[in-house]
Amino acid sequence: MPRPATFEEYLASLVPPSVRGLDRRTLLTGGVALSALTLAGCGGSDSTTTSGSTGTASGSGGSTAAATGEVTLGSNQSDAVPKAAIQGVMDAFQKANSGLTVKVNTVDHNTFQENINNYLQGSPDDVFMWFAGYRMRFFASQGLAGDISDVWTGMQGLNDALKKSSTGDDGKQYFMPSTYYPWALFYRKSMWQEKGYEIPKTLDELKTLGAKMKADGLAPIAFGDKDGWPAMGTFDAINMRVNGYDFHVNLMAGKEDWAGDKVKKTFDTWKGLLELHQPDSLGRTWQEAAQSLQQKKSGMYLLGMFVAQQFEKGAEQDDLDFFTFPEIDSAIGADAIEAPIDGYMMSASPKNDAGAKALLKYVGGAEAQGLAVKSDPSVIATNSGVDTSGYTALQKKAVEFVASAKSIAQFMDRDTRPDFASTVMIPAIQDFIKNPNDIDGLTKNIQAQKVSIFGS
Incomplete structure (x- = not known):
């Protein structure tokens, strides 16, 4: 299907063609x-x-x-x-x-x-x-x-x-x-100002920033996947940057090959970022990862805006800001986000x-x-x-952020079949985090289970 140009058109795309037909409203x-x-x-x-x-x-x-x-x-x-x-x-x-x-x-x-x-x-x-x-x-x-x-x-x-x-x-x-609420990379403004960090616009800039954060004694990207679903957001963000929104939603719908080169490239790109992720993530909840950001032990966190729940109302929440996951391919850009x-x-x-x-x-x-x-x-x-x-300033920015996006996904465990998300993708992504060196075997296994569940 053609890529939705607005949040409203995205919403309309959630339902079958028989009930679509959307006026572009605000x-x-x-x-x-x-x-x-x-x-x-x-x-x-x-x-x-x-x-x-x-x-x-x-x-x-x-x-x-x-x-x-x-x-x-x-x-x-x-x-x-x-x-x-x-x-x-x-x-x-x-x-x-x-x-x-x-x-x-x-x-x-x-x-x-x-x-x-x-x-x-x-x-x-x-x-x-x-x-x-x-x-x-x-x-x-x-x-x-x-x-x-x-x-x-x-x-x-x-x-x-x-x-x-x-x-x-x-x-x-x-x-x-x-x-x-949108998903994005959240950070503390005061710490970034103190350290002189700048918002990365590209993947290379993100890696450079991460290296600087590690040198400063920080975990560059807070990360917790004990419950299985949080890391889905990282896959979604990278996949939409590597392969684009249309491929991503078709992949979630069971219409693309999980063992193909495009998905392998997504995992390979993620593999190159794992060293920037907070270690031992499979034993950490998202709340604990968010608290490391709150405590200024991590530099940023890719999560939904509910990360703010781990910050005290007032000055702490006012110190929280975010930016979109940076561009990986200039031909695809960075205008696709998730806003469940x-x-x-x-x-x-x-x-x-x-x-x-x-x-x-x-x-x-x-x-x-x-x-x-x-x-x-x-x-x-x-x-x-x-x-x-x-x-709050964070809520106002979120409204503008979502309104300016050209393509909006829901989230992996909402955009695909619930049985596929829970029985296939949660263990697959956790296996990848434990061993990112067998992407071929990982993707072949996902594809075989996808065919069993979706029928093709």
Whole structure:
């Protein structure tokens, strides 16, 4: 497919051709929003106003049903800052809807990822947190998510691009977007100023900077892949710089050869950077790696903007800045980034259908998202009605950064099949980190498993 020119066009590309057809509108003018996983199984309107609450849920036929009782929410936001932000939104929802209560069941992010299939096939919560893109459509197509098209009727502040990003293969809506955040190389401004470091524009400049940081006693690039998924972001960034956005998204969709020269070049390029990565990464969580940046023991960190959760609000977060992964091939450039969209979905058979839909309408609105981004400045709201005057400098820069990108991916474990991401790519990348000298064997093994899963 042709490369999307804007964030909105990228959002539209997340859904099948039958529901595409996007006007070029401005998405990023505004300012975030699972029952504990039973681990045994483990509209679109462009209006900038939105109602603060909803006590009813509109049915597909236009009727309304009173929303009362308990709604269960499965959340993967177990870190302190986002967990508090989610609870704040739920408290506000309950205050605005006296007949409803929300029981939040929180499970750590990695456990949630690994058990999502069993969770959705078992006894899932009424509403659960999930992601836009391939993985949303995958579960919708499997009949494991509920149709919330009626919730989208009359939604304000979420434009057509976001509605398309929430649409399944059958043309129905299954997702309510809440926030997004970019991936980039983050650093501390004060330390860089003190050391005289400059932002690298090319791969050679990145290597030169890394060598200088090592000489200064720093780990040039903070790195932690104990949980398996963080290093996917490094692969994605390098692959988009080496082979371009179109190849990357086709590779994620199972349409390219993992054993081909292009993928080998991605891994070989990464191999040349491993000496700049913080050692012993497979025993370190992303939080611990982020803390090394916070403590000025590392020079930079390729991660999502949620890295800010490990920094104290105020002066520490104000000291945090970022830049895009540098250019590797001048013919490809550096205009492709990742900016995953987070949000909420409804289980296929919620115990409280009306309550679930009332909650979904609320979390998609400006009131809820405004509360969330105020509590968690590591994310950006999707609703254009959110007041952005309180955004931190980091949030404001993130809005501009994403708006200026020409191509935007979600993230490896969102852009491809969940089984391929978890059972093939997590161990493959960790094997590469342990032994980067057998790229031929590594890529042949990935390709064989890809054919088994995708069928070709």
